[in-house]
Amino acid sequence: MGKKDNGYVKEITSKDEDFSQWYIDIILKAELADYAPIKGCMVIRPYGFSIWENIQKLLDKRFKETGHSNAYFPLFIPERLLQKEAEHVEGFAPEVAWVTHGGRERLAERIAVRPTSETIICSMYSKWINSWRDLPVLINQWANVVRWEKSTRPFLRTAEFLWQEGHTAHVSEEEAEKETLQMLEVYRDFVETELSIPVIKGRKTEKEKFAGALRTYTIEALMSDGKALQAGTSHNLGQHFAKVFDITYLDKDGELKYVWQTSWGVSTRLIGAIIMTHGDNRGLKLPPRVAPIQVILVPITSHGNKEIILDKIREIHNELKPFYRVELDDRDEYTPGWKYNQWEMKGVPLRLELGPKDLEKNQVVLVRRDTGEKLFVEMASLKESVGELLVKIQKTMFDQAKDFVLKNTHVLSSIEELEIIMEKNKGFVKAMWCGNRNCEDIIKEKTGATIRCIPLEQENLGDKCLCCQGKANKMIYLARAY
Amino acid sequence: MGKKDNGYVKEITSKDEDFSQWYIDIILKAELADYAPIKGCMVIRPYGFSIWENIQKLLDKRFKETGHSNAYFPLFIPERLLQKEAEHVEGFAPEVAWVTHGGRERLAERIAVRPTSETIICSMYSKWINSWRDLPVLINQWANVVRWEKSTRPFLRTAEFLWQEGHTAHVSEEEAEKETLQMLEVYRDFVETELSIPVIKGRKTEKEKFAGALRTYTIEALMSDGKALQAGTSHNLGQHFAKVFDITYLDKDGELKYVWQTSWGVSTRLIGAIIMTHGDNRGLKLPPRVAPIQVILVPITSHGNKEIILDKIREIHNELKPFYRVELDDRDEYTPGWKYNQWEMKGVPLRLELGPKDLEKNQVVLVRRDTGEKLFVEMASLKESVGELLVKIQKTMFDQAKDFVLKNTHVLSSIEELEIIMEKNKGFVKAMWCGNRNCEDIIKEKTGATIRCIPLEQENLGDKCLCCQGKANKMIYLARAY
Numbered sequence A, B: 001m002g003k004k005d006n007g008y009v010k011e012i013t014s015k016d017e018d019f020s021q022w023y024i025d026i027i028l029k030a031e032l033a034d035y036a037p038i039k040g041c042m043v044i045r046p047y048g049f050s051i052w053e054n055i056q057k058l059l060d061k062r063f064k065e066t067g068h069s070n071a072y073f074p075l076f077i078p079e080r081l082l083q084k085e086a087e088h089v090e091g092f093a094p095e096v097a098w099v100t101h102g103g104r105e106r107l108a109e110r111i112a113v114r115p116t117s118e119t120i121i122c123s124m125y126s127k128w129i130n131s132w133r134d135l136p137v138l139i140n141q142w143a144n145v146v147r148w149e150k151s152t153r154p155f156l157r158t159a160e161f162l163w164q165e166g167h168t169a170h171v172s173e174e175e176a177e178k179e180t181l182q183m184l185e186v187y188r189d190f191v192e193t194e195l196s197i198p199v200i201k202g203r204k205t206e207k208e209k210f211a212g213a214l215r216t217y218t219i220e221a222l223m224s225d226g227k228a229l230q231a232g233t234s235h236n237l238g239q240h241f242a243k244v245f246d247i248t249y250l251d252k253d254g255e256l257k258y259v260w261q262t263s264w265g266v267s268t269r270l271i272g273a274i275i276m277t278h279g280d281n282r283g284l285k286l287p288p289r290v291a292p293i294q295v296i297l298v299p300i301t302s303h304g305n306k307e308i309i310l311d312k313i314r315e316i317h318n319e320l321k322p323f324y325r326v327e328l329d330d331r332d333e334y335t336p337g338w339k340y341n342q343w344e345m346k347g348v349p350l351r352l353e354l355g356p357k358d359l360e361k362n363q364v365v366l367v368r369r370d371t372g373e374k375l376f377v378e379m380a381s382l383k384e385s386v387g388e389l390l391v392k393i394q395k396t397m398f399d400q401a402k403d404f405v406l407k408n409t410h411v412l413s414s415i416e417e418l419e420i421i422m423e424k425n426k427g428f429v430k431a432m433w434c435g436n437r438n439c440e441d442i443i444k445e446k447t448g449a450t451i452r453c454i455p456l457e458q459e460n461l462g463d464k465c466l467c468c469q470g471k472a473n474k475m476i477y478l479a480r481a482y
């Protein structure tokens, strides 16, 4: 593989040397995204957007299977609406982009570009919901949102990003809680199954919960630099918004009651999670289920055999096309080695090579992006072999990531140990916590780590708080986070 | 049908009495959209959005089949970018919403909320395109755009709307022109085949072309009140933007050349076109190909037979579900008559009724929304019959609309006749035009009609201009328009 390591691949920074730069290099080199001529915004290029389209397809199916419909609410929210719920406005006001002029006129009231849509959606629900017959309301929206952040990074934190936000209304707290946890499980299943990223399901602390929520649940993933990433959240909003926006319904018993609400979302941040969970020094590694191209076909030709090889590989292309996302790279101006590097950079899970010797033996060579393994496969069983391999790669990628999480999860019982770990290896830390905000603040200040969640699956690791050594009955996950 | 005409349906204004109010009534009653608590914006409700999702699916497939990929460009455009192309900024500046504050800070430069994305996309193309190898660039974007309009109407003209915008770059004028016309044909085929709306393909006059384009092509439809609606446009941008944004490539011959560009788009306005082309005094009529529900199942039960009928209709539901978009309305609290009215209002193409007599005869009743025709169909051939009927309805709706267009297309040769027609029946007018802007202006001023297009299929109706009676060699379509 000597020659191929030169040139093309050299241009990415090594992961160990500078993780942040490696991350940016991959995004630019694999043509996932590019910087836009406006502060903090990015352009999602076709290859990156195609991953998002696959994410949308697979998630949207799950939303619909659980009874949700899509709708579209306005981008603009009048200032007075945004200010109705006190906690909510406090949480979002510092990051709002304000429209003050329409055409050549100054507006009478400032308009917020939505940072999230609870307020505008609640104002509509208040109109639409009248009777118990109107419930539950199960609506999702795919949209762009804007948060004017100071420091940004493509896919992880940008002034504008794409996401989905579910907003539901229910007759009871139990039903709302059930929905909140159902959607959390939808996210877990989606992220683990389709993106091969293992996550921890848990509840956010009071400090870390969504502005205006009763309870926030999260799925937390561990990136390969040892930092955590919040991959999705699901909020039980209780009746906070219902009371402020007057969302009431006439119940079967003739009484007027407030609804119980939830909201939940994931964003283009998931693409950042894919890069940082699976990528290596050769570039991106995409889970087959969301890869824009699952198999790249590369012919290896020389003067005498060019047409025969091209004919055969085109035939293979046509054979595989109805079943997999395959592409044929028959460009003349690049060598096979250059192509290998490019498609490895772009994270294509499987490469199919066909050269004169393979043609003679009626076989092809398949190379796995995840392990580098090379396989010789008979033409007759190609379709099946490709299918099996894609399933295997999807699973191996999950197993490798899971293995990394386990190896980088530390059980600690003192803040001093936490300080040391956070300075060095990082990773997840499991510990016990007394539940006090004070300890939570001290931990963050001293170590840079935050409580990622109180996992739904609790383990009893002791009875003393990591920080104050007082009585503790909550097992938590800590990490430095994106 | 006497009883059913009361109550529910009465609540819509009659089409002949007040077409505008009828249009709004349908939108609100059929729950397609609702007014938002912000001037000129609308909320697209799940039923309306589901039509848009079907439109997206069917169009996106066509875009991909013609080699296009989707991407995503920022919502925000710095003022200096928007101002680069003079005609373009003049065309859009009066309608731009401006962001002036991010968080608590005043921005150094105003930011436009995109009214269309040529400028920001061109700034990226200038970076991405270097060699002939990078061409053509064939990108589409599904997005929201904002135009601060004074007077708005749901789906037809709103401050924010959803659309797709294709943006391509090519090596030659011929290739760009071919692309422009190809996408116009994609739109024609889509609108006629999937929405059952007949259109006229043509070119816009210099006055009516897109701000910054070389040539604009359009598909024009005729609504049932006799006013025209521009249903989609495709622009050959020439090299205007390439020169301003410096989009050059090194050609095979070693010379640095400007690219040739196109852009093309359709929007949620198409939903307005569906309503106004097909709707009647009972409500919406949806073409089966984009209807969220293609078949609504209504059981007709009385005390003794409720369970048997419900069991059977659930069986039918399960049988049809894998093949069609079907829903079962088994709500207890409404009568069958009330349900008929509601689903007619919502425009469901086919209603399936099952009562005790039908059960005995092993048949169901199918009622077509387009013609009102009632059919008795044997259980054994139900699946096939439904499929055939949906195809028939799709076609009948097109034929009816086409028939309306033909009956309401007038061939005229003087502006006096045009004045009379525009005051009374309206409709399309075919006439000859000398090609002078002056005549175009006079026609608009005197009659309110605009030149909708110079159709690609020209007919020779004479040799004198409708307006000045001077020498004319262009056949045009005129109409008052939305």
Ligand SMILES: [Zn+2]
Pocket: A433, A434, A435, A436, A439, A465, A466, A467, A468, A469, A470
């Ligand atoms: Zn403590």
Ligand SMILES: [Zn+2]
Pocket: B433, B434, B435, B436, B439, B465, B466, B467, B468, B469, B470
């Ligand atoms: Zn004239």
